[in-house]
Amino acid sequence: MRRRTSRLATVVASGLLSGLIYIGCGSSSSKLAPAARLTTRQSTVRPAAMAASEVAPSDVAAYATSGYSAWVAGPGEDSGRRYDLMPAGYSGSPNAGQLASFFTFSDIHITDKESPAQVPYFGWSSPAGSAGLSASAWSPVVLSTTQVLDAAVRTVNALHEQSPLDFGVVLGDMANSGQYNELRWFIDVMDGKPITPSSGAHAGAETIDYQKPFQAAGLNPAIPWYATVGNHDHFWMGVEYPTAKLQAGVVSDTVLNIGAHLLAADNSSQTGVYCGVIDGTTPLGDVVKGGPEANFTTPPMVVPDADRRLVSTTGASVANLLAEFDASTSLPAGHGLGSSSPEGCYVFRPVSSVPLKVIVLNDTCLTTEVGRGPLFYGSGWIDQARYEWLTRELGAGQDMGELMVLATHIPINPQADLTNTAPRPQFYPSSYKSDDELIATLHNYPNLVLLMAGHRHLNTVTPQPSPDAEHPERGFWEVEAPSLRDFPQQFRTFQIHRNADNSISIVTTDVDLIVEPGSPAAKSRGYAVGTSRVFGYRSTSDTTSGCYNAELVKQLSPTMQAKIAALAEPRRR
Numbered sequence: 001m002r003r004r005t006s007r008l009a010t011v012v013a014s015g016l017l018s019g020l021i022y023i024g025c026g027s028s029s030s031k032l033a034p035a036a037r038l039t040t041r042q043s044t045v046r047p048a049a050m051a052a053s054e055v056a057p058s059d060v061a062a063y064a065t066s067g068y069s070a071w072v073a074g075p076g077e078d079s080g081r082r083y084d085l086m087p088a089g090y091s092g093s094p095n096a097g098q099l100a101s102f103f104t105f106s107d108i109h110i111t112d113k114e115s116p117a118q119v120p121y122f123g124w125s126s127p128a129g130s131a132g133l134s135a136s137a138w139s140p141v142v143l144s145t146t147q148v149l150d151a152a153v154r155t156v157n158a159l160h161e162q163s164p165l166d167f168g169v170v171l172g173d174m175a176n177s178g179q180y181n182e183l184r185w186f187i188d189v190m191d192g193k194p195i196t197p198s199s200g201a202h203a204g205a206e207t208i209d210y211q212k213p214f215q216a217a218g219l220n221p222a223i224p225w226y227a228t229v230g231n232h233d234h235f236w237m238g239v240e241y242p243t244a245k246l247q248a249g250v251v252s253d254t255v256l257n258i259g260a261h262l263l264a265a266d267n268s269s270q271t272g273v274y275c276g277v278i279d280g281t282t283p284l285g286d287v288v289k290g291g292p293e294a295n296f297t298t299p300p301m302v303v304p305d306a307d308r309r310l311v312s313t314t315g316a317s318v319a320n321l322l323a324e325f326d327a328s329t330s331l332p333a334g335h336g337l338g339s340s341s342p343e344g345c346y347v348f349r350p351v352s353s354v355p356l357k358v359i360v361l362n363d364t365c366l367t368t369e370v371g372r373g374p375l376f377y378g379s380g381w382i383d384q385a386r387y388e389w390l391t392r393e394l395g396a397g398q399d400m401g402e403l404m405v406l407a408t409h410i411p412i413n414p415q416a417d418l419t420n421t422a423p424r425p426q427f428y429p430s431s432y433k434s435d436d437e438l439i440a441t442l443h444n445y446p447n448l449v450l451l452m453a454g455h456r457h458l459n460t461v462t463p464q465p466s467p468d469a470e471h472p473e474r475g476f477w478e479v480e481a482p483s484l485r486d487f488p489q490q491f492r493t494f495q496i497h498r499n500a501d502n503s504i505s506i507v508t509t510d511v512d513l514i515v516e517p518g519s520p521a522a523k524s525r526g527y528a529v530g531t532s533r534v535f536g537y538r539s540t541s542d543t544t545s546g547c548y549n550a551e552l553v554k555q556l557s558p559t560m561q562a563k564i565a566a567l568a569e570p571r572r573r
Helices: 007-013 060-065 120-124 140-162 180-191 244-250 319-327 384-399 435-442 520-534 558-564
Strands: 043-047 071-075 095-105 167-170 225-227 273-278 287-292 346-348 356-360 403-407 448-453 461-464 476-480 490-499 504-512 550-554
Touching: 043 504, 043 520, 060 520, 071 520, 095 140, 095 504, 120 273, 120 287, 140 180, 140 490, 140 520, 180 319, 356 384, 384 403, 384 435, 448 490, 448 504, 448 550, 461 550, 476 504, 476 550
Parallel strands: 095 167, 167 225, 356 403, 403 448, 448 476
Antiparallel strands: 043 071, 095 490, 273 287, 346 356, 461 476, 490 504, 504 550
């Protein structure tokens, strides 16, 4: 989600709940042949130009008839090489060899759309152009989140067939509201299990396309994948502590009744508005059983489902969440976030013959922090223990002569967006370290080449240059991943290359999903385009793709230059 509010609000406003021409729309999106458009360097999905009109968010049929959900597959994009971190006058050096290749998914937001404790009414009832939290509360993309993830997995598998990938990292917000069934759907899609993408009464499972069970492809077993904790993975809607009311509400037979203001500090403890549910018997996912309490003579009811329970409960921190990854059948065991991972922090070394260390930091609030408001639970936050763990791992990697990549859910002091380079702090003021302090810490480790994060649903790339012009190697690149939920529904690939002068190049590329025409995943693409316009996140005249591809060059210390000088060929396990 993307909002522009006060400084404190902006900490979480960007990620709380957030060639040939082919025409597609919400009901039947076309696609190029897979070989022609595996990445956005070859072709990009763009919103189609249209005349402005006013469409209510709830009028999903009008997304297509009005042109709001129309998209085109246009020319590919490449911003070329960037030398922001290099010494003045640096003119480049050719790639000498690939050291690693990997992908990232982020902000999938697998959603139990029939849960009595989601908040679809708040988005469904919003006026046109309402922006704010509205689309994060509900948009028609929530109908097909499991199918979109499956399409992303199939696209990764296709890329792997073209050029092998060493590993993948999921950058958090796998679930939308911390429910057990949402997390299991995510893991099961990655594992390649049969998926029943509905809950409760399983209404429409035989007749409605987004409700029908399907067989997930599963990630190619040759690609190990790892995961990062996001705020939505262990907080209700990403912003609320799992109170007794919420724990009871998700498994109840009664639609949750809360206050009218989603960001109010005590909103979930209030009453006055029923949250609503999606009617799975309707082709467009109508929202029912929601609205002011005064409109109902009796509380609206649903078929309860024990699998809707919140994974993280009072005082459990992220322990219950981590344990679920032990039940995955794909590799590696536990995906880093197994029960042995303290507070969701761990390291791995993905390519045995390359000195590369990936540090995964859980920089979300812990569930043991009780009684805070939504702005706290949806922000970046780190305690002393995790900070000291981070500095130990960075120091050890530096001492061992390892290139280092830091993976987090919440970015650290990124620029506002692709065009606005002003910093946009993401950490809550009570964090043990602020955005600025964390960036200053990271500059102490010149072997850190990349920080990658999700949360804001943006493709922003931020240079974090060295504070010392005499030592440019202390700079690093911060690359944010797009969301698989919201437009442009992409993921990223990365290749790390050694250059002939022993600098490092990080080639980052956005990938649009390969979708079958008329499939739920194809319809979701149209809905994502339409949502960005109907809710007012982009104008009808804005036809930009939202992708960002570039080769990011990074200086290394003389010691690391000498260490990697012999690494000239791709290394595979």
